[in-house]
Amino acid sequence: MPRRAKELSALEVSRLKRPGNHAVGGVTGLYLYVNEADGRSWVLRILVGDKRRHIGLGGYPTVTLAQARDKAREARELVLKGIDPVDKRREAARDLKVRQASRKTFEEVARAFIAYQEHSWKNTKHRKQWSSTLEAYAYPLLGQMPVDAITEQSVIAVLEPIWKLKTETASRLRGRIESILDWARVRGHRDGENPARWKGHLDKVFPAQSLVKKVEHFPAMPVTSVPGFFKKLEGVQGVSAIALRFLILTAARSGEVRGAEWTEIDLEQATWTIPAARMKAKRQHRVPLSAAALAVLRDARVHAAATGSGLIFCNSKGGQLSDMSLTAVMRRMGMVAVPHGFRSSFRDWVGEHTQYPSDLAEMALAHVLPNKTEAAYRRGDALEKRRGMMDAWASHCLSVSDHAR
Numbered sequence: 001m002p003r004r005a006k007e008l009s010a011l012e013v014s015r016l017k018r019p020g021n022h023a024v025g026g027v028t029g030l031y032l033y034v035n036e037a038d039g040r041s042w043v044l045r046i047l048v049g050d051k052r053r054h055i056g057l058g059g060y061p062t063v064t065l066a067q068a069r070d071k072a073r074e075a076r077e078l079v080l081k082g083i084d085p086v087d088k089r090r091e092a093a094r095d096l097k098v099r100q101a102s103r104k105t106f107e108e109v110a111r112a113f114i115a116y117q118e119h120s121w122k123n124t125k126h127r128k129q130w131s132s133t134l135e136a137y138a139y140p141l142l143g144q145m146p147v148d149a150i151t152e153q154s155v156i157a158v159l160e161p162i163w164k165l166k167t168e169t170a171s172r173l174r175g176r177i178e179s180i181l182d183w184a185r186v187r188g189h190r191d192g193e194n195p196a197r198w199k200g201h202l203d204k205v206f207p208a209q210s211l212v213k214k215v216e217h218f219p220a221m222p223v224t225s226v227p228g229f230f231k232k233l234e235g236v237q238g239v240s241a242i243a244l245r246f247l248i249l250t251a252a253r254s255g256e257v258r259g260a261e262w263t264e265i266d267l268e269q270a271t272w273t274i275p276a277a278r279m280k281a282k283r284q285h286r287v288p289l290s291a292a293a294l295a296v297l298r299d300a301r302v303h304a305a306a307t308g309s310g311l312i313f314c315n316s317k318g319g320q321l322s323d324m325s326l327t328a329v330m331r332r333m334g335m336v337a338v339p340h341g342f343r344s345s346f347r348d349w350v351g352e353h354t355q356y357p358s359d360l361a362e363m364a365l366a367h368v369l370p371n372k373t374e375a376a377y378r379r380g381d382a383l384e385k386r387r388g389m390m391d392a393w394a395s396h397c398l399s400v401s402d403h404a405r
Helices: 010-014 065-080 085-102 106-120 123-144 153-161 167-186 225-232 240-252 254-258 291-305 325-332 339-352 358-364 372-377 383-398
Strands: 019-025 030-034 041-050 053-060 269-274 283-286
Touching: 010 085, 010 254, 019 053, 019 372, 030 065, 030 153, 041 085, 053 085, 106 167, 123 153, 167 225, 167 283, 167 291, 225 240, 225 283, 225 383, 240 254, 240 325, 240 383, 254 325, 283 383, 291 358, 291 383, 339 358, 358 383
Parallel strands: none
Antiparallel strands: 019 030, 030 041, 041 053, 269 283
């Protein structure tokens, strides 16, 4: 049986100067190696299976005698379990390199997320809004942080300075950060709960948007003023004015009208079918066309003929009208209301001046029914019922009563 080495004290170890290996005791096989330049380091000599290993445990005095003995004991326990400490250390080093290679910053993940998702966004404006808010508010603080190191406090630090001053922007930014971090987790770049989630989390830190800033609705034209305005609009030249007339008669959104194509129109059935990809709710929407709406399309065809564009309402180069083109028409006519407000005018007309049910109006506006049970059971789109309502709305728009002059 080999002789057990004397267990040296810390003071005795500090006095070891002669080059070579010095057994320090306490753990079998633990040595302090002193080289010719008086450099000193810890070595554990141990038999692993049929291999003799010399395992470095760190330099002295950075690693103290007590720490060296603890490391030596841990290594011996691994050997007793059939684990080679050297192989385990190499595996840990490889794993670290893999993790470091795959570790992404928040900005890297955010840009990758946008690149993957932008095809599902309806227009370039939405992509620009995503990028601009992240660049202005998130990247300065989070951009270079490893995405797996982002915590609740990191997110709060981004949102807190702007929550009360720019509440809507802050709220959208929070949602975008949450989406990016969710994506990062699924892609394997981080683990755990999302620190940007709202319900049951950040809602305990920040007041709700509705409590901070009063919701500002789009300025809408009073129902009784629509006929008089429509009469004046008929005298305005230009494709934007024609598009605005079509928007009013169909109660559609500006983007739906400006992106409308001739292939979506069925003149025989007097129907405009908007594909799901262009709808806010991502569901196909059919619009019954009144005689007045069909007359507007005839005017539009005259303007579009020269361009050869597939768009119904196109600019001189055949491209889509800008999102401000219809608003500009109303501004030149001295109106405060905006094109989107005509949807509100239509809804007010249905509720206050007709007997049509409210859910029919909501379907005409392509709104998702608030009653989920009712929405689940409603299979059709009540197209023919809506046709009578849209004909009546067109009659209202074309009637110039005394109080509308």
